[in-house]
Amino acid sequence: MPSPSPLPTPTLIQLAAKHAGACLELDRAALGGIWSLAQWQRELEEKARPGLGLRQGQELLAMACGWLVVDELHITLVAVAPGHRRLGLGSRILQELMQAGRRSGATRATLEVSATNGPGKGLYEALGFRTAGIRRGYYRSGDDALIQWVNLKT
Ligand SMILES: CC(C)(COP(=O)(O)OP(=O)(O)OC[C@H]1O[C@@H](n2cnc3c(N)ncnc32)[C@H](O)[C@@H]1OP(=O)(O)O)[C@@H](O)C(=O)NCCC(=O)NCCS
Incomplete structure (x- = not known):
């Protein structure tokens, strides 16, 4: 019997206001819903808030968003659909966002991650992020x- 053909590599997309519904869905599935639909719409309309996604067909499998603050990229979230983890999608989308930040003049990137978030800490450490401070009970x-923080200069 022929083996099933592999799924196509997900396509990188620039997230825009029209993707707010898909982002909300992935946000709920991956992060428990940190932003409302209105917040997603506002986020995706802002030019200084880059957002990238990985899509397979109509399904949004991964997303990463940030804010550009002068020469810093403040990463606000990274999420991968629960059924598609440990396949390199989180790493790919975060690296794409860091590259987009670099192209926009960011020299370093920062984020906050819960001390109990093993997968998040693992991903960020693999991409060179190092802990510079702790907000207790945040x-x-x-x-x-x-x-x-991570240095974005090559
Ligand atoms: C964190 C998250 C984005 C990782 O996405 P992912 O696609 O599974 O990650 P990748 O497959 O690209 O993994 C890249 C590296 O990160 C680390 N990593 C990822 N998941 C891990 C886990 N469960 N435990 C330990 N390390 C992990 C590993 O170093 C991994 O490399 P490896 O697979 O070669 O060992 C995903 O688990 C997720 O969406 N979690 C819920 C949302 C969240 O917590 N986001 C971060 C805070 S905003």
């Missing part, structure tokens, strides 16, 4: 936030 759960 999250509603009481967890600490690690403030991490």
Whole structure:
């Protein structure tokens, strides 16, 4: 019997206001819903807030968003659909966002990650992020936030 053909590589897309519904869906599935539809729409309309996605057919499998603040890229979220993890999508979308930040003049990138978020910490460490500070009890759960940075200069 012939083996099933592999799924096509997901396509990189620039997220725009028309993707707000898909972002909301992925946000709910991956992060428990951190932003409302109105917040997603606002986020995706802002030019200084780059957002990238990986799409397969009509399905948004991964996304990464950030804010450009002078020469810094502040990464606000990275999410991969639960059924598509450990396939390199998180790494790919985050690297694409870092590259987009570089092209826009960012020299370093920062983010906050919960001290209890093993997959997030693993991903960020693999891409060179290092902890520079801790916000104790920052999250509603009481967890600490690690403030991490990476140099974007090559
Ligand atoms: C964190 C997240 C984006 C990782 O996405 P992913 O597509 O599974 O990650 P990748 O397959 O690209 O993994 C890249 C590297 O990150 C690390 N990593 C990813 N998942 C990990 C896990 N569960 N445990 C430990 N390390 C992990 C590994 O170093 C991995 O490399 P490897 O697979 O060669 O070992 C995904 O788990 C997710 O969406 N989680 C929920 C949302 C979230 O917590 N986002 C981060 C905070 S905003």
